[in-house]
Each structure stands twice: as C-alpha cells, then as structure tokens.
Amino acid sequence: MVFEKFQKEVTAILARYPVKRSALLPLLNLAQEQEGFVSEPAMREIAKILDLTPPQVFETVTFYTMFNLKPIGTFHLQVCRSLMCALVGSEDVVGWIKN
Incomplete structure (x- = not known):
C-alpha cells in the first residue's frame, strides 16, 4: 500500500473536501x-x-505538467517555450542545455 505511512495525511486531505473526488490533486x-x-x-x-x-x-x-509518470533526475529544468520567450531567445537556451 503506497499511503500506509501517510494515513493521517490522507485522512486530513479527505476531511477538507465534502466531495471525495475533489481531493484528487492533493492526493496526487x-x-x-x-x-x-x-x-x-x-x-x-x-x-x-x-x-x-x-x-x-x-x-x-x-493533463497536468506538474506530475511525473517516471522518476526524474536530481535537477529538473523547464524552459518557457511560448512565443514571447522564443522572441527573446528561449530556443538558444534549449540548444545550450541539449549540448
């Protein structure tokens, strides 16, 4: 059981929401x-x-980018890839990181 050690936290999270499914994001x-x-x-x-x-x-x-389906490294870098960021050089940053 994944939440065995965290039963108090799970119970506290569930107590905050009158509709159980509303606790989905906090449990994730x-x-x-x-x-x-x-x-x-x-x-x-x-x-x-x-x-x-x-x-x-x-x-x-x-759906949410804040959740990971597999373990990530020690450092997790995210680079803005929007149009505004691209205009000021985000693609250069991505290229530098890849190399």
Whole structure:
C-alpha cells in the first residue's frame, strides 16, 4: 500500500473536501512527494480511495505538467517555450542545455 505511512495525511486531505473526488490533486501531490513521481500503484490506490476508475486518475496525471509518470533526475529544468520567450531567445537556451 503506497499511503500506509501517510494515513493521517490522507485522512486530513479527505476531511477538507465534502466531495471525495475533489481531493484528487492533493492526493496526487502527496504520492509524488512520497515517491518522486506518481506510480501506477499510487494511481490505483487513489482511484480506490476516491471511488474513481484508474483511467480517470491517469487522465488527470497526464493533463497536468506538474506530475511525473517516471522518476526524474536530481535537477529538473523547464524552459518557457511560448512565443514571447522564443522572441527573446528561449530556443538558444534549449540548444545550450541539449549540448
């Protein structure tokens, strides 16, 4: 069980929301804090806790860029890729990072 050690936190999160499914994002955050990413067992457990299907939880994880489906490195760099950032040289930064 992924949340065994964090049962108090899970209970506290669920208590804040009158509708259980509203606790989805906080529970995903808790899972990611615990493991460094949102694992498949964590998604299944969250789905069970919130009476959702695993695909509903997976859809949410893949929709938000703040969640990772696999472990990431020690440093996580994000570069703005919008038009405004591109106009001031974000592509140069991306090229520098890749090299």
